[in-house]
Amino acid sequence: MRLYDTQTREVRDFVPIEAGKAGIYVCGLTVQSEPHVGHVRSAVNFDVLRRWLVSQGYEVTFIRNVTDIDDKILAKAADQGRPWFEIAYLMGRELDRALEAINVLPPTYQPAATGHIPEIVELIVALIERGHAYPAADGSGDVYFDVRSWPAYGELTHQGLDDMEPAEDADPRGKRDPRDFALWKGWKKESEPETAAWPSPWGPGRPGWHIECSAMAGKYLGPAFDIHGGGVDLRFPHHENEQAQSRAAGHPFASYWLHNAWITTAGEKMSKSLGNSLLIPEVLKRVRGIELRYYMVAAHYRSHVEFSFEALDEAAQGFRRIESFLQRASEVIGAAQDDGPESGIACAEFLAAMDDDLGTPAAVAAIHDVVREGNKLLSQGDTPALRGNAASVRAMLGILGLDPADPAWPASGAGADAKLTAAVDTLVAGLIEQRADARAAKDFAAADEIRDRIKAAGIEIEDTPTGPKWSLT
Incomplete structure (x- = not known):
């Protein structure tokens, strides 16, 4: 299996740290608002990666975190006059429902930032002791990572330090360098609720965004793990900072970096601020969850997708042709003779496509080729061959999370x-x-x-x- 590693900028053979096992950490969402189509693409893409590895015999530990405390959540809570933890909880529930509706498997663990304050503090202490972090001298209670103390800073995104913009995550007055980023944010008593602060050696406060993921990845996957994933917009500064602080603390961290591209509208990243977001419940009024997933899976994870309802409807029709074939084949074969997707063998073209950096467009094309052959078998009345053909289609769909008979789909087949x-x-x-x-x-x-x-x-x-x-x- 070969994967495109963002850091090395090349497709490399996947060689896990421990044979037969794979540890994956994917940056989840900041639960500040309802999830839209752009939000869930990353979850679908890395769900396909997980399913593919499992189908190839790997034992996969899959971690997808939730950021449940940050500036945006606090600002929204203040605007709405609601507790920040209420917003985080309710939006987290909305996210879970959205992912369930498109058959994204639950992660092995789904840690939340607020549940890992001790691990975060411990990591910050280690960075200070190693000379890579410092408490601000302005009495704010902030702690910063010293980017100039780590010569490899910028290696993930191939940037020189002097070419980078200042980190805008805290007041720059307490920083030695404008690009130093916050590991810990001191409590602002005048503007932040007391519930948004935890005790630390530097006074009450809360973690910075980047340190959360480093701490949680280390707790659940160890100091070195196989794959770190997320959206391409997280490469800088989030993933660059994660890698720098983790390696500065003495942890090898991720062996491979994978990033999925955006879903865009009118050429711009889909986001709340643009006013062009498409909430999952609204989209599912037009198409079924399985059709929305097919639409996202049919594009390569590194390709930008320009969203339109016309393209979504066309994709839905394409999936219905596959689904219709399986239904007609089942009527001929008989339910008693259907051994399920596990009895099927994926075709060589599908396997080659998936092995080549999760080439789902070619994999989907291979499924349609097998369906066309199955339609011929239907017209010829060749039931034994049809049985194997239909099982192959279901096996391939299952790897992509698209088997219509999967009981995980709401009301699928019933x-x-x-x-x-x-x-x-x-x-x-x-x-x-x-x-x-x-x-x-x-x-x-x-x-x-x-x-x-x-x-x-x-x-x-x-x-x-x-x-x-x-x-x-």
Whole structure:
């Protein structure tokens, strides 16, 4: 398996620290607002990585954190007159629901920053003792990382220190260098609630953003682990600072850095500040969760995606063709003969694509090729070959988290979707019967009008030995 390492800027063979195991740390969200499509792309991309590694026999420990205390959360709480922890809790619940709706597996652990204050303080103390951090001399209670004490600072993003902008995470008056970044933020008694401060050797305060992830990654994955991931916008300053402070503390930290690209609208990063965010519950009123996931998976994780509802609808139609094939194949094979996705063998093209830096566009194309072959087997009535073909399709979809029969999908194969399918089946059957009656009466104009109505609805009718069958085009 080969992965593009952001730091080395090359595709490298994945060689884990411990054979047969993989430790992954992915920076999660700051839970300040409802998640939108741009937020969840990273979770989907790294969920595919996790599933692929598991399918290849790796034992994966997958950590995705939550930042539940920071400046933005405190500012929003002040604006709304609500406790900051209420906002963090409720938005964290919204995030969990959004990820569940698109079948993102729960992480092995999901640590929150506020639950790891002792580990954070311990790491800051180690950095001070090693000469890489200092308490501010202005009495603010802030503690900063001394970037000039670490000659390798900038190695992740290939920047020279003198070319970097100042760190804007704290008042610069207490810094030795404008680019020094905050490890600990002293409590501002006049403007911050007492609940947003924890005791420390430097006085009450709270952790800086970057130190949180270093401490949590170290606790759950150890001083050295395999893969660190997140959105490309986190490369600097967040990931650059994480790596610098961790290695300055004597921890080897991540062996590989992976970054997913943005989902953009009108060429700009999707964000609340732009006013172009698309909240997950709203998008799921238009398409199903499995279709939204397919839309995101079909693009390579390092490719920017220009979001549009037209593209989303087109992707949904593409997935429905796969889903329709599996449904028709199941009717021929019989549920009793369906051994599930674990019995299937992914095709060579799919495996090669996934091994090449998670090449999901080529992997999805390979699935469609196998589906086209399956449609031929359906028309030929070759049931034994069809059984293997359908199992292969499900095996590949399962690796991508897209198996329609996965019980993790809400109402997949049952409930609301099944009721809708049954209702459409009844309506289409009635139209087919009317068309047959019109043709028998030689009223070909009426028969053609019914056919056109069916086609305009996006439904394709196929004559089979057991009678007409319909599917979505």
